[in-house]
Amino acid sequence: MSQSISIAYVVALTMFGLLFGSFANVVIWRFPRGESIVSPSSRCPHCETPVRWYDNVPVLSWIVLRARCRSCRGPIAARYPLVEALSGLLWLSAALAFGLSVQAVLAALFFWMLLVLTFIDLDTMRLPNPLVAAIAVGGLLGAVVSQVLGISLVPLVGVTASGIFAQPAFTAVIGCVLGAGLSGGVAALYAGVRGKSGFGMGDVKLLGAMGLFLGPYVLLALMIGSLVGAVAGIIAAARSGAGLQSKIPFGPFLALGGVVTVLFGPALMRGYLSLVGIG
Numbered sequence: 001m002s003q004s005i006s007i008a009y010v011v012a013l014t015m016f017g018l019l020f021g022s023f024a025n026v027v028i029w030r031f032p033r034g035e036s037i038v039s040p041s042s043r044c045p046h047c048e049t050p051v052r053w054y055d056n057v058p059v060l061s062w063i064v065l066r067a068r069c070r071s072c073r074g075p076i077a078a079r080y081p082l083v084e085a086l087s088g089l090l091w092l093s094a095a096l097a098f099g100l101s102v103q104a105v106l107a108a109l110f111f112w113m114l115l116v117l118t119f120i121d122l123d124t125m126r127l128p129n130p131l132v133a134a135i136a137v138g139g140l141l142g143a144v145v146s147q148v149l150g151i152s153l154v155p156l157v158g159v160t161a162s163g164i165f166a167q168p169a170f171t172a173v174i175g176c177v178l179g180a181g182l183s184g185g186v187a188a189l190y191a192g193v194r195g196k197s198g199f200g201m202g203d204v205k206l207l208g209a210m211g212l213f214l215g216p217y218v219l220l221a222l223m224i225g226s227l228v229g230a231v232a233g234i235i236a237a238a239r240s241g242a243g244l245q246s247k248i249p250f251g252p253f254l255a256l257g258g259v260v261t262v263l264f265g266p267a268l269m270r271g272y273l274s275l276v277g278i279g
């Protein structure tokens with residue numbers, strides 16, 4: 001973290017994160033239902049009363065209202081403040097990791113998209129194409145602008161190495177091909193091992209899109225996601241008693257891998273390389 005980052009900047013980005021967290025709840029609920037994500041304004045799911053602005057303050061309102069609607073006293077799930085808090089935390093971590101930069105904002109938006117996809121995948125077992133495509137477009141645009149202007153906008157693209165890997169557009173495309181290609185292989189492997197695939201085309205597409213953001217580091221995201229996902233899968237199978245046939249969505253684990261990779265990827269890589277004696 002750079003010394004020059006002001007507290008005000010970090011607080012401001014965290015506040016944006018909390019507000020975007022409120023918006024994430026709207027997208028997570030409405031997008032899979034084909035509803036507009038801009039109108040109407042948020043309503044209580046029980047009594048349809050529009051939520052006033054002062055009852056829509058991220059995290060705080062839920063605590064003040066003690067998890068109930070002001071009008072009908074119907075319960076409001078803990079998941080809403082949880083998503084808001086997670087979003088705030090993710091934006092905070094982007095501010096701390098990348099300082100006052102375009103990279104910080106792009107990283108925060110990338111995290112936010114992964115957060116939205118995580119909860120939609122948990123709800124529906126799907127990763128909607130338009131949202132995955134938005135990640136791809138963001139990553140590709142960032143890489144191309146970085147390439148043209150000779151700067152680094154996308155958190156990990158163009159900073160990986162010297163030579164051809166220092167070319168943002170090239171790095172992004174390599175990441176996309178690696179992410180989609182290798183995860184396609186993993187999908188086939190899962191299908192072989194578990195009979196039924198827990199790793200679908202949505203996951204392959206997501207990794208391709210993440211690759212545009214992460215470059216070759218997408219492999220680290222896939223590795224982290226697979227490891228955590230495998231452990232969670234075994235725990236879920238043991239608890240449900242349904243064996244390895246119990247189906248859990250993989251998107252949340254890939255999202256986790258993506259966040260960890262953006263924040264710690266280069267450091268993890270350096271540690272790993274020195275551990276095996278290459279670095």
Ligand SMILES: [Zn+2]
Pocket residue numbers: 044045046047048049069070071072073074
């Ligand atoms: Zn209500």
